[in-house]
Amino acid sequence: MRSVKAYTDGACSGNPGPGGWGVVLQFGDHERELKGGESETTNNRMELTAAIEALKALKEPCRIALTTDSTYVKDGITKWLSNWKRNGWKTAAKKPVKNQDLWQQLEHCAAQHTVEWLWVKGHSGHPENERADTLANEGMSALKGTTRG
Numbered sequence: 001m002r003s004v005k006a007y008t009d010g011a012c013s014g015n016p017g018p019g020g021w022g023v024v025l026q027f028g029d030h031e032r033e034l035k036g037g038e039s040e041t042t043n044n045r046m047e048l049t050a051a052i053e054a055l056k057a058l059k060e061p062c063r064i065a066l067t068t069d070s071t072y073v074k075d076g077i078t079k080w081l082s083n084w085k086r087n088g089w090k091t092a093a094k095k096p097v098k099n100q101d102l103w104q105q106l107e108h109c110a111a112q113h114t115v116e117w118l119w120v121k122g123h124s125g126h127p128e129n130e131r132a133d134t135l136a137n138e139g140m141s142a143l144k145g146t147t148r149g
Contacts, residue, residue, distance in 0.1 A: 006054040006066045009132035010046025018143045021050035022135025037139035048102040055109035063114045069122030
């Protein structure tokens with residue numbers, strides 16, 4: 001099984017507002033960058049979309065170390081998801097889980113691979129995280145001509 005590193009980030013100008021996502025994938029000496037955006041979204045939706053797009057870009061099952069600066073993504077997939085599903089997609093406070101559609105996509109995509117979920121502090125100088133942030137902002141800017149919000 002191939003080993004891949006992925007670095008993901010999301011950005012939003014206004015919350016909700018135009019948003020973007022960015023991904024840096026590394027396999028051996030190869031690197032691939034992905035980005036995109038939506039005209040009306042939230043930061044959390046873009047963080048989730050970045051992780052989904054990173055996993056969808058892999059054409060075969062891989063061992064992937066996925067690094068995000070979003071505790072929402074990391075804790076959601078590693079700690080909260082099983083309880084949400086058990087509770088009929090309700091939070092501990094009995095409220096509907098936000099972004100259920102994306103959580104379901106992320107769970108489906110992650111099941112195709114062996115994923116290690118890692119967190120890094122955002123905007124702390126981590127080179128690949130900073131690059132993913134730049135890509136997310138480029139994805140957002142392509143929609144609206146905006147910069148980081």
